[in-house]
Amino acid sequence: DAGVTQSPTHLIKTRGQQVTLRCSPKSGHDTVSWYQQALGQGPQFIFQYYEEEERQRGNFPDRFSGHQFPNYSSELNVNALLLGDSALYLCASSLDRERRSNEKLFFGSGTQLSVL
């Protein structure tokens, strides 16, 4: 049973560019959340997707957008990259809380984004 998989593992971009990160949830999970983890900090919630819609959003600008596909996989897009966007981007999956309240949040290994 595969866990949460993310690609790519590392990425280097320059300021102003755009980036797309990808995530496949754990088998059986239907909800995908994205987190940003800056060096030495805890993960910070970006947004959550369920049934191909953005269900909740954290305190991130509109430059951060996402998408969920019918197979539950997800993409995170960041436009007009800034130096401060350099971070580890974590994808996490879960099963919709209304159906299985004991399900936990499982994280992928992340994509390390460096903006130069």
Next chain:
Amino acid sequence: GENVEQHPSTLSVQEGDSAVIKCTYSDSASNYFPWYKQELGKRPQLIIDIRSNVGEKKDQRIAVTLNKTAKHFSLHITETQPEDSAVYFCAASRWGYSTLTFGKGTMLLVSP
């Protein structure tokens, strides 16, 4: 929104000692409090969690306590081992299990 404070930022102990990490939260409506362990270069992994209707939960050498009145919760690790060395994060949530607010982490170093 929710704010989670975590202390200490680093904790060094000798193998076999106990370690305690403390967190406070601001939103009294938060009802789920997980703890994650993150080894260098690896994903955060859930090690234990507690809901607001429970005061304490244990799993072998790990225990978590919750004081809803004071809005405090703590992680206790007994008989520490070198493989316990990692960064530990506490988190809180009021909307369910996936929209978590994390603390800044505690680096635990267990010396042989």
